[in-house]
Structures are given as structure tokens and as C-alpha cells.
Amino acid sequence: MKEIAILGIGMHPWGKWPEKKFAEYGLVAARNALADAGIQWKDIQYLAAGATAYSGTPGMLAGSVMAEELGWTGIPVTTNYNACASGAYALDNARARILSGMCDVAMCLGADWAPKGFFAPSGTRDPKDLDVLRFTMGATNPAYFAMYAMRRMQNYGMTELDMAKVKVKNSRHGLHNPNARYRKEFTIEEVLQSPIVASPLRLYELCATSDGAAAVILSSMEYARKVTTSPITIAAISTVSPRYPDDVINIPRISTDSTHSSRPELNFQQYVPRKAYEQAGIGPEDLDLAEVYDLSSAYELDWYEYIGLCKGGEAERLLNDGDTTIGGRIPVNPSGGLSCFGEAIPAQAIAQVCELVWQLRGAAGPRQVEGAKVGLTINFGLMGNASSVIVKR
Amino acid sequence: MDAESEKTRIALTQGWFTMDREKPQLIGNRCKSCGDFFFPRTLYCRNPQCMGRDLEEIPLARTGKLWSFTVNHYEPPPPFVAPDPFVPYALGVVELQKERLMVMGQISSGCDFEKLKIGMDMELVVEKLYDDEKGNEVVIWKWKPVQTPNI
Numbered sequence: 001m002k003e004i005a006i007l008g009i010g011m012h013p014w015g016k017w018p019e020k021k022f023a024e025y026g027l028v029a030a031r032n033a034l035a036d037a038g039i040q041w042k043d044i045q046y047l048a049a050g051a052t053a054y055s056g057t058p059g060m061l062a063g064s065v066m067a068e069e070l071g072w073t074g075i076p077v078t079t080n081y082n083a084c085a086s087g088a089y090a091l092d093n094a095r096a097r098i099l100s101g102m103c104d105v106a107m108c109l110g111a112d113w114a115p116k117g118f119f120a121p122s123g124t125r126d127p128k129d130l131d132v133l134r135f136t137m138g139a140t141n142p143a144y145f146a147m148y149a150m151r152r153m154q155n156y157g158m159t160e161l162d163m164a165k166v167k168v169k170n171s172r173h174g175l176h177n178p179n180a181r182y183r184k185e186f187t188i189e190e191v192l193q194s195p196i197v198a199s200p201l202r203l204y205e206l207c208a209t210s211d212g213a214a215a216v217i218l219s220s221m222e223y224a225r226k227v228t229t230s231p232i233t234i235a236a237i238s239t240v241s242p243r244y245p246d247d248v249i250n251i252p253r254i255s256t257d258s259t260h261s262s263r264p265e266l267n268f269q270q271y272v273p274r275k276a277y278e279q280a281g282i283g284p285e286d287l288d289l290a291e292v293y294d295l296s297s298a299y300e301l302d303w304y305e306y307i308g309l310c311k312g313g314e315a316e317r318l319l320n321d322g323d324t325t326i327g328g329r330i331p332v333n334p335s336g337g338l339s340c341f342g343e344a345i346p347a348q349a350i351a352q353v354c355e356l357v358w359q360l361r362g363a364a365g366p367r368q369v370e371g372a373k374v375g376l377t378i379n380f381g382l383m384g385n386a387s388s389v390i391v392k393r
Numbered sequence: 394m395d396a397e398s399e400k401t402r403i404a405l406t407q408g409w410f411t412m413d414r415e416k417p418q419l420i421g422n423r424c425k426s427c428g429d430f431f432f433p434r435t436l437y438c439r440n441p442q443c444m445g446r447d448l449e450e451i452p453l454a455r456t457g458k459l460w461s462f463t464v465n466h467y468e469p470p471p472p473f474v475a476p477d478p479f480v481p482y483a484l485g486v487v488e489l490q491k492e493r494l495m496v497m498g499q500i501s502s503g504c505d506f507e508k509l510k511i512g513m514d515m516e517l518v519v520e521k522l523y524d525d526e527k528g529n530e531v532v533i534w535k536w537k538p539v540q541t542p543n544i
Contacts, residue, residue, distance in 0.1 A: 143463050
């Protein structure tokens with residue numbers, strides 16, 4: 001796949017501000033990204049935004065709201081909703097426009113405002129809607145993560161201590177990240193003393209719901225070479241959906257497909273990074289760092305295996321050997337991950353790309369992964385929406 | 394007990410399971426071409442290699458193996474209807490061997506959640522999820538460990 005350039009990145013810190021609106025965060029991220037790129041808003045030829053689900057019609061038209069806030073310039077503006085992968089699909093849409101020659105430079109933006117606590121369905125109350133049904137049964141998002149964690153304990157002997165260590169690692173990584181919401185170093189004891197939300201997962205091992213915003217400015221390689229000599233590039237954006245039969249009970253499903261007539265070669269979680277590696281023409285051995293979706297501390301360990309850092313059952317060893325800590329062989333979540341950020345749905349995939357760019361520029365400060373040249377993101381959400389982006393220098 | 398059993402039982406998702414008090418079953422369907430099973434029922438076959446149009450309604454196996462489970466200690470937001478005071482509840486995913494599919498459900502509230510183990514045999518029951526505002530008992534399928542008969 002042809003590469004595109006990342007000209008600039010910008011974020012608004014993650015947090016929780018019930019009284020604010022998503023556009024306030026979005027404006028900060030957009031203006032930071034423009035300043036970082038050294039170009040003007042009037043130079044942007046396309047704006048792709050991710051929708052935010054809890055802000056009514058303005059949330060569904062997030063791109064238009066942001067274009068109006070920045071000042072109408074007559075460019076095409078789109079808003080897409082792909083759950084947690086909304087930001088990645090915005091990147092994918094912008095890449096398609098750039099590679100087809102429809103535009104040279106585009107902005108991708110995600111800004112979120114979400115209620116505190118468990119996510120809950122919005123819109124319908126039909127009990128036959130799977131999202132409503134699973135919530136009526138009490139299958140919150142943490143309940144799904146908990147059942148995967150319980151499997152991991154059974155299959156691979158993951159312990160309570162292993163899960164706590166993931167949280168402690170990520171809390172150290174994110175400690176000095178100015179955009180992280182939780183900047184506190186946790187001890188093993190603190191994690192293990194936090195209450196169980198959905199067994200075996202504890203409060204400090206689960207991802208919070210956050211507000212925040214992130215933006216990137218993308219361009220063709222030709223355009224980038226006019227403004228910089230060594231652009232950072234996007235080598236892959238995998239936005240794939242599951243393939244039948246999907247044999248993992250992913251949110252919001254209450255059942256799997258039947259594997260009666262055929263068995264999947266890869267599950268969806270393995271298929272997402274596979275497609276990214278194919279686009280970039282590289283493999284897991286080429287990575288210097290990864291930002292993966294630690295929706296729970298146990299899930300981070302699953303991702304080590306799904307993205308090919310190790311074989312099934314070896315993730316605990318990688319963690320305990322320090323391989324995935326900054327300074328180790330392949331640092332995972334140097335930003336602090338969802339553990340330190342919480343999730344701001346349409347902004348999260350874009351924020352992950354921002355982190356890779358800071359790392360590849362050598363501008364990540366105390367959390368810098370030395371000599372980072374290639375990074376991968378993993379993002380995973382509701383209803384078969386997931387993504388993986390590979391960024392290179 | 395008598396007053397309890399006189400309440401009108403309403404299925405949360407009507408037509409998705411039988412209301413048999415002794416041996417209830419989930420109602421799925423099966424593609425007559427490729428043989429794949431579906432739960433909940435689908436309009437057509439969802440296997441892209443098949444795309445069959447002819448499906449038959451079929452009751453699913455009442456028993457299977459516990460694939461995973463979790464005990465939930467925090468009260469979820471609506472549409473969950475929590476008892477007052479809130480009590481922890483368990484969820485489980487059960488693998489149906491013949492159909493080769495998995496179905497999630499709450500674990501029967503009368504069970505000792507401490508005794509749940511991955512791989513154990515489970516059977517389907519239909520039990521109360523909550524009482525609605527009209528005093529009806531809203532029921533749904535749940536999973537319950539198969540009782541080993543006392544010798």
C-alpha cells in the first residue's frame with residue numbers, strides 16, 4: 001500500500017468535564033495539530049471526524065460542528081461512527097482521498113464527551129436489540145473483558161499478580177505524559193486492594209470512560225516533501241470487519257456464529273493486525289513499540305499474542321521479563337495506554353497515532369522509547385469495529 | 394411461594410426460548426443447505442459461502458460446557474433492573490457441542506458462584522430477570538450447573 005505523511009499532531013488532555021462540550025476539546029486538538037504541522041486551517045482540503053455518541057445531533061455531525069468552530073472554508077467534511085475505531089476510519093477515509101488524488105492535505109479529528117461510569121446503550125429500548133439485551137442481562141463491557149481474563153487464567157495460568165503488574169507498568173509509563181488523565185504511580189498492593197468489578201478484574205485493572213480530543217494532519221508524500229525533509233509516514237491502516245464464522249463472543253453479542261460447517265483460520269483479534277502487517281510489508285519482528293487496547297490489564301496480555309510479539313501463553317513471561325516496559329525489547333503502551341487515559345471513543349485511535357509520532361520524533365520526554373522507528377497501534381471496539389495503524393520514520 | 398407462581402411470566406425476548414418450566418429450550422434456526430445453526434434466529438443463512446434462503450426453526454441443546462464466567466459486583470446502569478439492595482450476579486458463556494456455537498446468559502441466581510468452574514456441565518433454565526412495573530415477572534434464559542444426582 002502507498003504511504004501517506006503525518007504533518008502534524010495535536011491533543012487536548014484526557015479527563016472528565018461534565019460541564020464542557022466536545023467541540024471545546026476538539027478545537028484545542030485541531031489548533032495544536034495545525035500549529036505542529038506549520039500550516040493554516042485554510043490549507044486543509046478535507047476534514048474527517050469521528051462521531052461522538054452521547055452528544056445528540058451535534059455529536060452525529062461532529063465534523064460539521066468542528067468545521068463551523070474553526071470557520072467554514074468550503075471543504076468537504078465527513079463524520080463517521082465506527083465505535084472505538086471511529087478515529088481510525090477517519091484516517092482511512094482521509095488516506096483514500098489523498099491516495100486517489102482527490103486532495104493533498106487533510107485533517108482527522110476525534111473529540112469525545114461521555115457520561116461517567118459504565119457505557120450504556122443510547123437510542124433504543126428494544127430488548128431484541130443486542131446492545132439493549134446484553135445490558136438488560138447485565139453484560140457490561142467489563143463483564144466481557146472479565147470472561148476473556150478468566151479464560152486466560154484457565155488456559156495460560158495468568159495470575160492476579162500478572163494482571164496487577166500490567167497496571168503498575170502502564171502507570172509508570174504514563175506518569176509524566178501531559179495528556180494522560182491518571183498520572184499516578186500505582187503499587188501492586190494498591191491494585192490488588194482495589195475492589196473487584198467483574199471477577200477476576202479489579203477497578204484499577206479496567207479502562208475508564210474519558211473525555212478528550214486528538215487530531216492529525218495527513219498529506220500526500222509529494223506535499224510533505226515540500227514542507228519537511230523527513231516526514232513520518234503511515235504505512236498501514238487496517239480497518240477490517242470480522243469474517244464468518246466469528247467464534248469470539250465480542251461486544252455486544254450474546255452468542256457466537258456456529259463453526260459447524262467451517263472453522264476460522266484466525267480470530268478477529270488476530271486478523272486486524274495481520275492486515276496491517278500485510279499493507280506495510282513488515283512483521284512483528286520489525287516493531288520498536290506498540291500501543292494496544294488495554295481495555296483491561298489482562299486484555300493487554302492477549303494483545304501481545306494477537307499482534308505476534310510472542311506465542312499463545314508467553315505474554316506473562318514477556319511482561320515479567322520487562323520486555324514490554326520502556327527500556328525493554330518491545331515497549332507496549334509507553335503513553336500509559338488506556339490505563340492512564342481511559343477511553344475517549346472517537347479520539348482514541350487518533351491519540352494512539354499521536355503517541356507513535358512523538359515517539360518516532362524522539363520527542364516523548366521521560367517516556368521515550370530510544371531509537372523508535374516503527375510502531376503499531378491496536379484499537380478494538382463494539383460490533384466488529386477495530387483497527388491497527390503502522391507508523392514509520 | 395404460591396403468590397410468586399401466580400405472577401404472569403413474560404419473556405424478555407418473546408419467541409427466543411420456550412416457556413417450559415421443567416426443560417426449557419432456546420429456539421434457534423438451521424440452514425438446510427450448509428447446516429449451520431443460528432441463535433438468535435436469522436432471516437437467512439449468514440454464511441457468506443452459502444447464503445441459503447431455506448432455514449428451519451430448531452430447539453437448541455439444553456446443556457453445554459461452561460466456556461467462561463464472571464461475577465459482577467457493581468450495579469450496571471439501566472436498562473438493567475437491579476434488585477434493591479443490589480446483589481452480585483454472575484454471567485456465563487456456554488458452548489453447545491452439537492451446534493458448535495456459544496450462548497451467554499446469566500447464571501441462575503440460586504447457585505453458589507464460588508463453585509463455578511470453566512468446563513463444567515451447564516443446563517438451560519428460564520428464570521426471573523426482574524419484576525416489571527405492572528407486577529409481571531420478566532423472565533429470560535439462564536445457565537445453571539447440572540446437578541450431579543445423589544447416589
